[in-house]
Amino acid sequence: MFSNSVQSTWAQWKADFTTAVHQRNATALAQSLTAFVSDDTVDALRNSQYAGVDIGAFADVASEYNKYINSNLDVMHAAYSRVVNAFAHQSVLQEDWMIATLRLLCSDLTALALQDNDPQRNASNSVNTLDLFSKLASIFFNEINRDSSKIGSRGRSFFVPVYFSFRICFKLNELTRCPKIIEQVDLVLNLVDSSEFPSADFVTYNYWLGRLRLINHEFEDADRSLSVAWTGCPDHYPRQKRQILLYLTATRLVLGKPPSSQLLQDYNLDGLFGDLISAASVGNFAEYEHLLQMRCTWLMRYRLYGIMKYRLKVAMFRNLMKNTWMALNQTRTISFWQFWNACVFAGAANFTIEDAECILVTLVDLGYMKGYLNHAKGVVVLSASPFPPMYEVYK
Incomplete structure (x- = not known):
């Protein structure tokens, strides 16, 4: 002793x-x-x-x-x-x-x-x-x-x-x-x-794991890991919660289920994502591209620029096609030209009719839109419920 x-x-x-x-x-x-x-x-x-x-x-x-x-x-x-x-x-x-x-x-x-x-x-x-x-x-x-x-x-x-x-x-x-x-x-x-x-260690691990999954474009896995981190992080750590929500928002934008405007406001992220989400949800390419360039430096610092610029475009075309379908009284047949006009009106730069046809093929192949293309007639024939929720497509 x-x-x-x-x-x-x-x-x-x-x-x-x-x-x-x-x-x-x-x-x-x-x-x-x-x-x-x-x-x-x-x-x-x-x-x-x-x-x-x-x-x-x-x-x-x-x-x-x-x-x-x-x-x-x-x-x-x-x-x-x-x-x-x-x-x-x-x-x-x-x-x-x-x-x-x-x-x-x-x-x-x-x-x-x-x-x-x-x-x-x-x-x-x-x-x-x-x-x-x-x-x-x-x-x-x-x-x-x-x-x-x-x-x-x-x-x-x-x-x-x-x-x-x-x-x-x-x-x-x-x-x-x-x-x-x-x-x-x-x-x-x-x-x-x-x-x-310890819950803090498990939360931190899932935060980093979710970020890695997001970089690798494994969006469903990223959503799962970041959701674990978000749920496990106590509310009295607002800075950490905000950091998790930042990457979770980008992930869920791609999956088609972004956080609510109120939640983004609670963590002071509405000014960064709010108008981007609005533009993406209606397929407004001109507005989205403008906002993206304004926040390019900020998004690159968090390794989100490439995801927001390229991986979200397919989802935006899907949203634009859905809005076109609704504007045409949910018709079962939409011509390639009608979709092309909608894309040009929405600000899709240097967009051709062939590009429109390729996008429609992609939407059907990925399951974002249910139907088939009749290339001879230049139309897409839609099913009765042609636009399933995007997050269900990823499952």
Whole structure:
């Protein structure tokens, strides 16, 4: 057992650490890790127990972390690797509050990996960081796989290096590494129910997964992941809810079921999406293209420009065809020329009759419109209910 002075130091440290975790103060966490760490302190704490905590195990983590944060950029990955080994293999991980420490370690390494202004060196550091995160996630996965009934903090820590890996992949456009990360997560979720993990970590993972699905044009899967993130994110985190809704709105625009105007207003997104949704819903190409160019820089920053410009066009042609059908008293037969006139009137640039025919073929092939084309007569023959909801087509 410790001397009174060491016990007092440890008690004060634990109080500071608990406060830092409660306040989510990364600076205070780092200070608490290094406040009393020295060779003498580590030796005094090693192989000791206090208040049911394996102090010796934590002393190893704190000692390695102290060396890591004082290392230079060239050796930080080797130093961090030692922290990973000390952190992941010690029984101190059974303490839930150590998850916050893991989050701090991953956050630190991510920031260091991305801070170098030399692109070549930055990429090298970040790839090394991804390898370390993969190693850390693998350690947790092996623990879960060994005994999924005792998931403990090792299992609850699993998603932390996972979503930091996503962050680096997106920052450096290393998205080809993401499928390997997802594969490992899927294996874990086959062993353990998602409710076993902290909801915040599961929400964050689904946010990044949804963004990846959206970039890959897997819209239904993107909708599913982003919806999980949206539902799981508490209302008292409005900034995070808004970020999720931003990508969910783009996804659902393509699927034909955009959020309500009121919901967009609640999160200050109506000014960005409201008029775009209105133009897309009626197939007003001229207005939509004008609005898109006005917001080009903003949409490109969030990787949404290509999706909003190209993937939404087919949906807009479908909406325009539906409005044409309604304007013609829901006639069962519409000529290619009638549809072409509607497209030109709506502002479709450099549009020919052949283009109109190709669009109609596409709408039928994709299931956005039910009917068939009579090319000899230059007409499309529609079924009794020719325009199913778009989101049903994706199912």
